[in-house]
Amino acid sequence: DGGITQSPKYLFRKEGQNVTLSCEQNLNHDAMYWYRQDPGQGLRLIYYSQIVNDFQKGDIAEGYSVSREKKESFPLTVTSAQKNPTAFYLCASKGGTSYEQYFGPGTRLTVT
Amino acid sequence: GQQLNQSPQSMFIQEGEDVSMNCTSSSIFNTWLWYKQEPGEGPVLLIALYKAGELTSNGRLTAQFGITRKDSFLNISASIPSDVGIYFCAGQGGVRVNNDMRFGAGTRLTVKP
Numbered sequence: 001d002g003g004i005t006q007s008p009k010y011l012f013r014k015e016g017q018n019v020t021l022s023c024e025q026n027l028n029h030d031a032m033y034w035y036r037q038d039p040g041q042g043l044r045l046i047y048y049s050q051i052v053n054d055f056q057k058g059d060i061a062e063g064y065s066v067s068r069e070k071k072e073s074f075p076l077t078v079t080s081a082q083k084n085p086t087a088f089y090l091c092a093s094k095g096g097t098s099y100e101q102y103f104g105p106g107t108r109l110t111v112t
Numbered sequence: 113g114q115q116l117n118q119s120p121q122s123m124f125i126q127e128g129e130d131v132s133m134n135c136t137s138s139s140i141f142n143t144w145l146w147y148k149q150e151p152g153e154g155p156v157l158l159i160a161l162y163k164a165g166e167l168t169s170n171g172r173l174t175a176q177f178g179i180t181r182k183d184s185f186l187n188i189s190a191s192i193p194s195d196v197g198i199y200f201c202a203g204q205g206g207v208r209v210n211n212d213m214r215f216g217a218g219t220r221l222t223v224k225p
Contacts, residue, residue: 042218101145103156
């Protein structure tokens with residue numbers, strides 16, 4: 001089955017710790033995205049990558065970092081510099097010239 | 113970045129009723145997408161629209177790409193309990209194709225049996 005997987009589903013961390021969220025896709029998509037979702041708001045773009053070894057900041061990149069060493073994988077690190085990290089994080093991918101983004105199941109991060 | 117204006121914010125309807133929601137923007141978009149998100153899950157793509165005036169159906173769902181290219185509408189006919197969820201619109205346009213997707217805040221739909 002082709003799709004996007006995110007792990008873990010739920011993640012708890014103490015304030016001041018970095019944490020890495022996993023995103024893997026086997027759709028052979030070139031572009032991958034990370035979004036943050038907060039209650040009552042639309043999705044906000046954190047980082048995106050159009051191709052391996054390249055990525056760009058989105059609207060709210062501060063306090064986050066990413067890597068794209070493999071086409072299938074686009075991990076997101078939430079650093080201690082992110083002031084309000086508790087949120088639902090969504091990974092998406094897009095293939096070729098299509099505009100259609102397909103989402104993973106999400107990771108809910110809680111930082112206390 | 114600019115977000116889309118999606119309305120209504122929430123709807124409480126009786127099973128069997130029809131539902132309408134819309135998204136508007138001050139900018140022109142080349143593509144409109146509609147997603148449904150269930151609690152604790154990622155959004156699932158329902159309908160994609162690529163041309164102004166286009167009307168596309170997916171089962172009981174029908175979406176339209178507004179003529180002005182600044183709005184889109186989603187209708188659900190004869191709602192059922194499993195229609196419950198949050199419906200998001202997304203618009204893609206502008207020069208920066210790969211990162212120019214904008215999302216509405218969502219319409220939360222509740223269907224009473």
